[in-house]
Amino acid sequence: MNISTFDIKQRYAQLTKDSTVFSYLGNLSTADLNTVLKSIELLLSANYSSKGLQKKLFNLLIEITQNLYNYLKSPVLEDRTEVFIVVLECENTHKIITGNFLLSREIASIRSRIEMVNALNNEELKELYRGILDVGIPSHGGGAGLGLIDLARKSGRKLSYNFEEIDEKFSFFTLEVTFANS
Amino acid sequence: MDNYTLVPTPKTPRLYFNAQNGDFEISGRSIPENSIEFYKPLLEWLDEYEKKPQPETKLHVNLEYFNTSSSKCLVEILRKLEKVNEKTNVKVFWHYEEEDEDMMESGEDFKKILKLPIELVVVKGGG
Numbered sequence: 001m002n003i004s005t006f007d008i009k010q011r012y013a014q015l016t017k018d019s020t021v022f023s024y025l026g027n028l029s030t031a032d033l034n035t036v037l038k039s040i041e042l043l044l045s046a047n048y049s050s051k052g053l054q055k056k057l058f059n060l061l062i063e064i065t066q067n068l069y070n071y072l073k074s075p076v077l078e079d080r081t082e083v084f085i086v087v088l089e090c091e092n093t094h095k096i097i098t099g100n101f102l103l104s105r106e107i108a109s110i111r112s113r114i115e116m117v118n119a120l121n122n123e124e125l126k127e128l129y130r131g132i133l134d135v136g137i138p139s140h141g142g143g144a145g146l147g148l149i150d151l152a153r154k155s156g157r158k159l160s161y162n163f164e165e166i167d168e169k170f171s172f173f174t175l176e177v178t179f180a181n182s
Numbered sequence: 183m184d185n186y187t188l189v190p191t192p193k194t195p196r197l198y199f200n201a202q203n204g205d206f207e208i209s210g211r212s213i214p215e216n217s218i219e220f221y222k223p224l225l226e227w228l229d230e231y232e233k234k235p236q237p238e239t240k241l242h243v244n245l246e247y248f249n250t251s252s253s254k255c256l257v258e259i260l261r262k263l264e265k266v267n268e269k270t271n272v273k274v275f276w277h278y279e280e281e282d283e284d285m286m287e288s289g290e291d292f293k294k295i296l297k298l299p300i301e302l303v304v305v306k307g308g309g
Contacts, residue, residue, distance in 0.1 A: 030215070037213075038192075052281035055247070059284060062213050062249055069215060126291075133257055134295045146250035154284055 006166050008099065011174075012084045015097060021047075022087040033069045036085065037062065053181060057087070057094060060154055060177060064098055067147045076103055080170055089181075096177045104171045107163050114175075117148050118158045125153045155179040183234075186227040194220055195245060199227060204236030208259075209244040212252040221255040228262040235266045244277040244305075245285070253288065260296050267298055274300040280307070 009025065016023045022043055024036050040061050048054045065085060072081050080101035088095045102110070120128060129149050152159055160176035186199040190210040198207040214220045241263060248256070263272050276289035286302060293300040 033215070034192075050281075051279070052283070055279075055282050056284065059247060062247060066213070066215060066249055066251075126287075130291050130294055133253060133291060146253065150250045 006164065006172060008082050008084065008172070011099060011172075012086070015084070015086045015088070017088075019088045019090050020086065021089050021094070023085070025082065025084045027081050028065070028069050028072050028083055030069075033065060036065055040087075050181075053094075056154065056179065057096075060096055060151060060179070061085075061087070063147055063150055063154075064096055064175075064177065068098060068100055071100065071102075077101060092181045093178050094181065097174060099172060099174045101166065101170050102173050104163075104165060104169060107171060107173075110173070111161075111163070113148055114159050114161055117152045120152075122153065122156065125149055129153060151177050183230055186224060197224060199224065199231070201231055202236075204239040206239065206241040207244070208256075209242070211246050212248040212256075214249075214252070217249070217251040217255045221252075221259065225255075225258055225262065228259065228266075232262060232266050232269075235270045237270050239263065239266055239270065239272045241272070241274045242277065243274065243289075248288075253291075256292065257295065260292060260298060260300075264296060264298055272298060274298055275303050276300055277303045277305050279305050 012023070012025045022040055026032060028036070041058060044054045044058055048057070068083055068085070072083065083098065083100040086097045088097070117125070129146060132145050132149070148159065155177050157178045157180075160178070162174045164172045164174075166172055183201045185201050186197060188194070188197040190196040193211060193214050195208050195210040195212045198205070198209075200206065212220075243256070260274065263274065266272050274292075276292065278285035278289060286304075289300065289302045293302070
């Protein structure tokens with residue numbers, strides 16, 4: 001398969017339409033991350049009267065952007081460090097969509113983690129989350145073990161995802177987190 | 183021993199740990215990219231405090247936001263207080279805003295995991 005024509009800008013343009021609440025395309029350095037979080041927060045407090053919805057969105061976005069940020073620190077990505085973060089609102093739901101490059105050989109393990117989370121109901125997610133929290137700080141640092149579970153738990157919906165092969169080494173990963181407004 | 187205090191930043195909470203009267207507080211936001219690095223000095227301070235705790239220790243957790251990596255550190259902090267609680271009285275107050283169900287659930291998570299008296303305190307009228 002040869003999809004050398006893959007263009008993150010094109011994909012981003014397709015996603016950002018009328019119902020876009022927030023969108024970002026670029027690298028995610030520490031400064032970028034801070035700017036992104038700050039603009040999201042300003043936007044939420046200016047446009048959302050519901051404190052509950054503001055908090056839900058910001059909570060999910062913190063977790064999602066920090067997951068991306070941690071992942072992008074991996075040197076294996078070479079120069080493929082561009083990402084996008086898009087928030088859409090449609091039919092009483094919000095949708096957060098992120099896109100980033102990854103090594104194709106990582107697909108299997110990410111897919112199986114998402115599928116595992118998607119196979120659980122809310123009560124089971126809660127139990128799993130508590131179980132991992134109970135075990136304590138893992139040696140590798142970051143929040144990877146809890147991140148996806150947290151997203152599924154807080155959104156109350158299944159996580160959607162997609163992998164697209166770019167070349168023999170890299171793929172493009174899209175993750176969609178949807179939740180109801182109330 | 184000295185108190186352990188830190189002023190809040192947009193990503194890290196106010197930490198107020200008074201060794202003289204056992205009043206502890208974590209408030210604001212806990213969303214640093216590297217939570218372990220941020221909380222390590224506090225965990226070390228708590229190891230010292232545990233050797234000679236006050237008769238009453240009260241921790242107020244009043245967080246607006248926290249990320250999953252912070253939640254692991256919070257467990258570690260509360261584990262230290264479990265040890266203190268074997269010697270003297272410890273009470274934890276987990277504050278959450280009325281409309282913030284996620285924060286309430288997090289309080290319940292900690293309550294379930296730890297052998298500590300954790301009281302959930304609802305803060306009304308956030309808007």
